[in-house]
Amino acid sequence: MAYVAVKGGERAIDAAHAWLAEERRGDPDVPEITIAQIGEQLGRAVDRVMAEASCYDPALASLAIKQAQGDLIEAAFLLRAYRTTLPRFAAARPIDTDAMQISRRISAIYKDLPGGQVLGPTYDYTHRLLDFRLADGAPPADDSPPASALQDMPKNGAEEGAAAGRMKPVSAILAHEGLIEEDDVADAPPGDLTREPLAFPAGRDLRLQALARGDEGFLLSLGYSTQRGWGGTHPFVGEIRVGEVAIEIDPPELGFPIEIGDIIVTECQMVNQFKGSKAAPPQFTRGYGLCFGHGERKAMAMALVDRAMRAEELGEEVIAPAQTIEFVLSHCDNIEATGFVEHLKLPHYVDFQSELETIRRLRREAEAFASQDRREAAE
């Protein structure tokens, strides 16, 4: 078996990359975009890249988006590759989402929940009409609220207090009646799929980690499939909240915990009707979504798929893709998926030559059989 020479591409590759750099920059008469502009004005793209790269750093995610010309999967790939160059100092204490400094908090099951419905900066209730004022660099159209709306509010009162203090999750309301499953209280150290290869069946800790870094589009489609009957979970949005949470670590050299700053996360508590099974009485069950940045669609899809993957645990029949743990976890990572799909465009010359030889041989054999059959039929 001889090696096939595959040298000779260097000059072509250099030229291709030079052209790529030129194309990335675009028309030099148009001002170059800055990392700060991406961070400030394309925040949802930055959030998505951080979530799917599983690495929170808005400036690096902005750089990755610039380098990848806005290809968000490529950007997540770049950020994830960078992440592998760094040592891990510590694991933080679990974030306390009850203490979140919320910018948004809504419930679809209780209108008057404690703390109220807080819309925050949302695209809900916008008309999804292109706003041509933005094209001219003008302020957004009139249907956006006047700036004075932001002044017209209690400066101090109880309502602001509710936003600033602890806010129990909406599931706590149903918990009084015992009609909703409670969180398990196990405090074992969670598994880490970045350190140990996934083994199946994977526990909920590993499932949630995989979903939190999973591809938004894949999880959205899977979540949608459960709504259309492929493993239905009868979901309601118990609550979605977006805001800042403190990150707290326990450095061994100090001997006490310290806060090292805040990050923005989105949390979704999905509440699911459940008629009961041999494993559990009739009650509301829950699916959970949590992701870096402002990513409601991601958090909701994650919560739907988290609940669907609990089918076996709750004694439900496992019949749909979203309920099949191995199927979901093996395919939700877009870096792995793009690696395996896109590797197909790399040279497969030798593989293909051997396939070609096989097909030729099979064809010769098939033709030989056919002519033998004809001879036998004629005799």
Place this chain on the structure above:
Amino acid sequence: MAEGITGPEPNVKRQRWMAVLARASVTEIEALLAGMEPPRPHIRLRGPEIGLVMARGRAGGGGAPFNLGEMTVTRCTVRDAGGRIGHAYVIGRDPRHAELAAMLDAAMQDEARHDRLERMIIAPLAASQAEARAASARKTAATRVQFFTMANMR
């Protein structure tokens, strides 16, 4: 806070100033330092170096922990002329931020300088952070839905 760093819970005070310094920007810290005598020299014992911290959540919000994803963090440890050790861990990748925070953590442990640093650096930073939170809470409150009932439509 004029009672120095001793007291029943010195760690609680240190936790507070470390948190305030972690949330401050380099620009803010340097602006406040500019109004004071130059900081005393220190020796870097570790870093500043960039690494990762794994953030965790809890299943269902209050259940068993799971790994949410990592974040970049910079840490630094310094020793000042008096032998005091200052530590800092700050989110992000700014070595200057971690070193300033570690330097001030060491300085804040010095009884002689503590109260003045608290007044000149920590308190103003804490106040601006509280104001930023309050401003954000006011914006949030403006988007709280005020339901009203269409009563007695007859």
